[in-house]
Amino acid sequence: MLPGWALGPAVAVRxxxxxxxxxxxxPYPREATASTIEFPRPTPSVALIPLGVLLYASELRxxxxxxxxxxxxxxxxxxxxxxxxxxxxxxxxxxxxxxxxSAARLRNVVLPSAGPQIFAALRQALSVAVLQLxxxxxxxxxxxxxxxxxxxxxxx
Numbered sequence: 287m288l289p290g291w292a293l294g295p296a297v298a299v300r301x302x303x304x305x306x307x308x309x310x311x312x313p314y315p316r317e318a319t320a321s322t323i324e325f326p327r328p329t330p331s332v333a334l335i336p337l338g339v340l341l342y343a344s345e346l347r348x349x350x351x352x353x354x355x356x357x358x359x360x361x362x363x364x365x366x367x368x369x370x371x372x373x374x375x376x377x378x379x380x381x382x383x384x385x386x387x388s389a390a391r392l393r394n395v396v397l398p399s400a401g402p403q404i405f406a407a408l409r410q411a412l413s414v415a416v417l418q419l420x421x422x423x424x425x426x427x428x429x430x431x432x433x434x435x436x437x438x439x440x441x442x
Contacts, residue, residue, distance in 0.1 A: 364407075369400030
């Protein structure tokens with residue numbers, strides 16, 4: 287079993303690689319999901335922490351895991367999508383002309399070509415996860431409107 291800090295990035299990396307590899311290989315899913323993937327990119331994942339705390343304050347661990355997975359997944363997905371789309375077309379067409387199956391082409395052409403992007407995505411996912419953990423820890427303290435309202439209730 288993974289420790290809590292590693293569970294979020296592990297889930298995000300696995301899901302991001304699977305989705306990031308399968309979406310660009312078929313033309314329709316890439317066109318159908320392009321706006322869904324690109325629309326939330328400008329929003330920093332840190333901006334979702336207060337929303338998560340307000341909505342699910344009683345389940346802080348699940349909010350943390352959800353935010354870490356979301357933030358890391360976005361990074362991995364975008365990097366892997368770009369890595370798979372940047373596969374050398376000559377190598378891909380050569381593999382197709384030799385009659386190599388789709389699974390073998392994925393294993394022998396696409397993944398090795400996208401490897402540097404995938405490892406960059408791993409590095410980014412881990413750094414974003416650590417940032418989310420630290421920021422969630424700082425914002426999760428009892429310093430805020432709820433805590434000040436409780437303190438003023440007992441001091442008056």
